Amino acid sequence: MVRLEAIRLEQVRKTFGTVAANDGVHLDLQFGEVLALLGENGSGKTTLMNMLSGIYQPDGGAIYVRGQRAQIRSPRDARRLGVGMVHQHFKLVDSFTALENIVLGPGGGTLRAARAKIEAMCGEFGFPFRPDQRVRDMSVGEKQTVEIQKLLYRGADILILDEPTAVLTPQESAVLFAMLRRLRDSGQAVIIITHKLSEVLEISDRVTVLRRGRSVATVPTAETNAARLTELMVGRPVDLKISRPACPQAPELLRIQQLTVKNEEGYALRDVSFSLAGGEILGVAGIAGCGQKELCETIAGLQKAESGGILFDGQDILGHSPADIIRRGISMSFIPEDRLGMGLVAPMNIIDNMLLKTFRHARGPLLRRAAARAMAQKIIAELEIATPGPHTPVRQLSGGNVQKVLLGREIESNPRLLITAYPVRGLDTHTSFAIYDLLNRQKQNGVGILFIGEDLDVLLELCDRVLVLCRGECMGIVDARQTTKEELGLMMTGSRLQQAQRGKGAAE
Amino acid sequence: MIRIVKRPEAGRRRNLLIWAGAFVLALLAGAAFLALLGQKPWEIYGMILKGAFVGSRRNPLSAIQATIVKFVPLLLVSLGLTLAFQMRFWNIGGEGQMILGAIAASAFALYTPNLPQPLLAILMLLAGCAAGGLWALLPAVCKVRLGVNETLFTLMMNYVALYLVAYLQSGPWQRTPGFASVGSFSENIRLPKLFGVHIGWLLALALTALIWAYLRHTKQGYELRVAGESQTTARYAGMRVGRIVLRTMFFSGAVCGLAGMIQVAGIDYTLSTGVTGGVGFTGITLAWLAQLNPPAIALAAAVFSILEKGSSSIPPDIMAAEAAQVLQSILLFSFLICEFFRRYAIRWRAAKP
Numbered sequence: 001m002v003r004l005e006a007i008r009l010e011q012v013r014k015t016f017g018t019v020a021a022n023d024g025v026h027l028d029l030q031f032g033e034v035l036a037l038l039g040e041n042g043s044g045k046t047t048l049m050n051m052l053s054g055i056y057q058p059d060g061g062a063i064y065v066r067g068q069r070a071q072i073r074s075p076r077d078a079r080r081l082g083v084g085m086v087h088q089h090f091k092l093v094d095s096f097t098a099l100e101n102i103v104l105g106p107g108g109g110t111l112r113a114a115r116a117k118i119e120a121m122c123g124e125f126g127f128p129f130r131p132d133q134r135v136r137d138m139s140v141g142e143k144q145t146v147e148i149q150k151l152l153y154r155g156a157d158i159l160i161l162d163e164p165t166a167v168l169t170p171q172e173s174a175v176l177f178a179m180l181r182r183l184r185d186s187g188q189a190v191i192i193i194t195h196k197l198s199e200v201l202e203i204s205d206r207v208t209v210l211r212r213g214r215s216v217a218t219v220p221t222a223e224t225n226a227a228r229l230t231e232l233m234v235g236r237p238v239d240l241k242i243s244r245p246a247c248p249q250a251p252e253l254l255r256i257q258q259l260t261v262k263n264e265e266g267y268a269l270r271d272v273s274f275s276l277a278g279g280e281i282l283g284v285a286g287i288a289g290c291g292q293k294e295l296c297e298t299i300a301g302l303q304k305a306e307s308g309g310i311l312f313d314g315q316d317i318l319g320h321s322p323a324d325i326i327r328r329g330i331s332m333s334f335i336p337e338d339r340l341g342m343g344l345v346a347p348m349n350i351i352d353n354m355l356l357k358t359f360r361h362a363r364g365p366l367l368r369r370a371a372a373r374a375m376a377q378k379i380i381a382e383l384e385i386a387t388p389g390p391h392t393p394v395r396q397l398s399g400g401n402v403q404k405v406l407l408g409r410e411i412e413s414n415p416r417l418l419i420t421a422y423p424v425r426g427l428d429t430h431t432s433f434a435i436y437d438l439l440n441r442q443k444q445n446g447v448g449i450l451f452i453g454e455d456l457d458v459l460l461e462l463c464d465r466v467l468v469l470c471r472g473e474c475m476g477i478v479d480a481r482q483t484t485k486e487e488l489g490l491m492m493t494g495s496r497l498q499q500a501q502r503g504k505g506a507a508e
Numbered sequence: 509m510i511r512i513v514k515r516p517e518a519g520r521r522r523n524l525l526i527w528a529g530a531f532v533l534a535l536l537a538g539a540a541f542l543a544l545l546g547q548k549p550w551e552i553y554g555m556i557l558k559g560a561f562v563g564s565r566r567n568p569l570s571a572i573q574a575t576i577v578k579f580v581p582l583l584l585v586s587l588g589l590t591l592a593f594q595m596r597f598w599n600i601g602g603e604g605q606m607i608l609g610a611i612a613a614s615a616f617a618l619y620t621p622n623l624p625q626p627l628l629a630i631l632m633l634l635a636g637c638a639a640g641g642l643w644a645l646l647p648a649v650c651k652v653r654l655g656v657n658e659t660l661f662t663l664m665m666n667y668v669a670l671y672l673v674a675y676l677q678s679g680p681w682q683r684t685p686g687f688a689s690v691g692s693f694s695e696n697i698r699l700p701k702l703f704g705v706h707i708g709w710l711l712a713l714a715l716t717a718l719i720w721a722y723l724r725h726t727k728q729g730y731e732l733r734v735a736g737e738s739q740t741t742a743r744y745a746g747m748r749v750g751r752i753v754l755r756t757m758f759f760s761g762a763v764c765g766l767a768g769m770i771q772v773a774g775i776d777y778t779l780s781t782g783v784t785g786g787v788g789f790t791g792i793t794l795a796w797l798a799q800l801n802p803p804a805i806a807l808a809a810a811v812f813s814i815l816e817k818g819s820s821s822i823p824p825d826i827m828a829a830e831a832a833q834v835l836q837s838i839l840l841f842s843f844l845i846c847e848f849f850r851r852y853a854i855r856w857r858a859a860k861p
């Protein structure tokens with residue numbers, strides 16, 4: 001079958017100040033294929049795609065769309081050329097319906113004419129379409145579908161998705177992939193960025209690998225595997241195994257007693273109880289939005305609880321603000337999900353972000369930056385953070401590097417209890433493994449770790465025990481060495497532990 | 509169709525160059541306006557500079573001294589507002605806080621005019637700061653406790669302060685019946701002079717350095733910048749956001765109050781409704797123009813006061829005072845436009861493909 005070329009990049013270069021985000025990048029994309037773009041954090045994937053969608057202009061090189069040399073000066077130019085991009089942060093209007101979001105904007109036409117057209121389009125691709133649902137009532141997966149429908153409606157046949165699965169549950173990802181396959185089979189060209197190698201292998205036809213802004217290889221997916229791809233990304237072979245060191249049983253560190261938390265919609269957490277010892281990693285599994293965020297934030301003192309107890313070393317800290325908790329000398333670190341919104345100060349540089357938790361320790365009214373500077377340099381080196389230096393504002397770092405800054409800071413504070421919500425979300429494989437190692441080292445030092453995860457394989461390999469949440473209720477706590485993905489899956493969808501085991505037994 | 513898009517951030521060197529360029533462009537825009545009026549632009553600019561720096565034959569320093577007199581309150585108020593703005597607290601109440609500082613200082617001038625001069629000066633200074641600070645604290649408390657919008661609140665408090673002065677002038681503090689005036693204060697309250705100008709200028713410059721250091725190098729300054737960027741992050745880090753807001757607003761108002769006290773004890777030697785000269789509002793523009801950076805604010809305030817003083821000394825038969833005002837606005841406005849283009853680019857395009 002003769003394929004048509006959708007996109008070709010030649011020697012594309014883009015620099016920010018002194019940073020060369022892209023340099024000498026080659027890439028080609030055919031219609032009727034899914035191309036995965038792979039690379040470590042800060043290797044320039046987002047920057048490259050932003051040039052295709054008209055957000056940035058290249059400093060050098062050439063872009064060809066459908067074989068024609070193209071100047072993409074704005075998202076509108078991109079749209080005219082049939083290029084559409086779904087950004088990691090959705091650009092939908094919350095109070096509008098799906099239909100309104102898809103149609104409104106220049107050249108959208110009338111709502112009524114559009115409705116029939118979109119319905120036809122969705123029928124053709126087998127997409128779910130609920131035109132009158134408001135965006136604010138949608139799940140992340142549904143929002144993403146609307147973003148894609150919007151691009152298709154606007155005539156895009158070259159689709160770019162920047163880390164679309166980072167915020168999706170495995171189930172939602174499966175739905176997305178089915179959608180992408182249908183698009184591919186009907187002749188659309190798709191570029192997908194993801195850090196999850198299993199997804200790359202599952203969905204793509206070819207893979208282009210970027211390393212430090214350069215394109216180092218393009219390989220057919222069928223002829224490669226996870227280890228080889230990682231080696232291409234990093235430049236040397238890396239070991240992709242998560243270890244689970246055994247630690248001597250330490251005394252109980254944290255006990256949660258019948259914790260109940262309410263939010264606007266009702267119960268966010270209901271009667272959740274568990275305990276966590278030092279030297280242990282307790283995983284929390286669950287479909288997104290099942291109370292994980294509330295659990296973390298309530299322990300950290302950022303949310304109020306209806307009832308229950310949070311005992312840290314036997315001391316009840318429920319109802320204390322983070323300020324109180326710090327003042328009582330409770331050594332706890334929380335790595336929140338929303339890194340730039342909560343854990344870090346976006347316009348401040350890395351050094352000043354290091355100060356966030358420690359600035360109080362210095363005596364007198366003045367800030368002491370020397371220690372923070374040393375710490376910044378240390379984590380830049382240890383976690384291989386891609387940045388021109390410690391004086392770079394965190395906002396200018398790539399998504400993964402932002403996470404490394406936050407994680408590095410919290411681990412440096414030597415907490416006894418570490419709460420991490422999706423710590424490897426948006427991180428490349430290599431770095432994710434470095435993070436698992438780091439967590440394991442903390443565990444070996446006797447730190448108790450509450451690990452909110454999404455990848456079941458990782459939860460099973462890394463954690464000692466796994467607690468499963470479903471709609472704010474604890475479905476049971478299982479030994480990670482003895483349970484299976486299927487059992488976790490059943491519990492995540494609402495079966496209690498015993499039921500899940502019985503179900504499994506019956507199936508056997 | 510016009511679209512406005514954000515530019516990528518530029519380096520510090522480039523920014524400095526752009527600002528220098530913006531300054532030149534602003535001068536050119538002003539020149540174009542002057543040319544339209546049939547003036548010779550460079551002569552008028554020359555006159556402005558001369559008016560701001562070169563005094564009379566008898567007292568060659570008089571012009572520069574008058575420029576500094578304009579410079580001091582402008583700088584102080586901009587600095588005060590900057591503290592609040594860094595915390596993203598929209599303090600539009602610089603006028604009112606400055607007036608309260610002036611009222612408190614005047615109370616000492618009226619009731620204890622015979623204290624030893626240094627003691628009196630210190631008391632007036634403390635009273636001015638405290639009054640401005642407390643005046644600013646009221647909207648801050650309402651914001652923290654009740655979530656009242658501070659923008660409107662601080663703005664309205666300006667008028668309350670203004671009418672308070674009007675009441676005092678024609679009420680309890682009236683000097684001669686029939687005249688709405690508190691009269692001239694005793695010589696004893698006047699601030700000492702240094703190089704022919706009251707020492708307020710020294711205070712203002714010292715405060716510039718102090719506030720710069722406060723923001724960059726103290727724990728409190730760090731806290732207020734974090735809280736300004738994200739209250740959630742501040743809470744996450746164990747900061748007491750309410751307390752930070754109250755403290756910062758007190759300081760913000762106190763610095764504005766200091767400006768009022770200096771105006772009374774250094775220049776006016778009386779209390780009138782015109783005590784602020786509008787700097788509470790001009791200060792807002794300057795603070796943002798200088799990106800809330802104290803040294804840059806000092807520079808902006810200097811340029812602005814040179815313009816003010818210089819253009820006010822152009823003889824009216826050459827150019828009307830109103831024209832001079834328009835010129836000033838054009839300069840400021842052109843600079844702001846350049847600043848806008850530093851951050852955003854405009855894309856022109858045909859209406860439809």
Ligand SMILES: Nc1ncnc2c1ncn2[C@@H]1O[C@H](COP(=O)(O)OP(=O)(O)OP(=O)(O)O)[C@@H](O)[C@H]1O
Pocket residue numbers: 016019020021039040041042043044045046047048386387396397398399400401426428516517
């Ligand atoms: N607006 C910007 N200003 C300055 N530097 C930038 C800007 N955007 C990106 N960079 C730098 O360019 C490099 C590439 O960033 P980019 O966001 O493209 O990486 P990425 O491959 O998408 O990484 P990640 O997987 O972490 O999202 C990084 O070093 C980043 O710090």
Ligand SMILES: [Mg+2]
Pocket residue numbers: 045046047398399
């Ligand atoms: Mg990216």
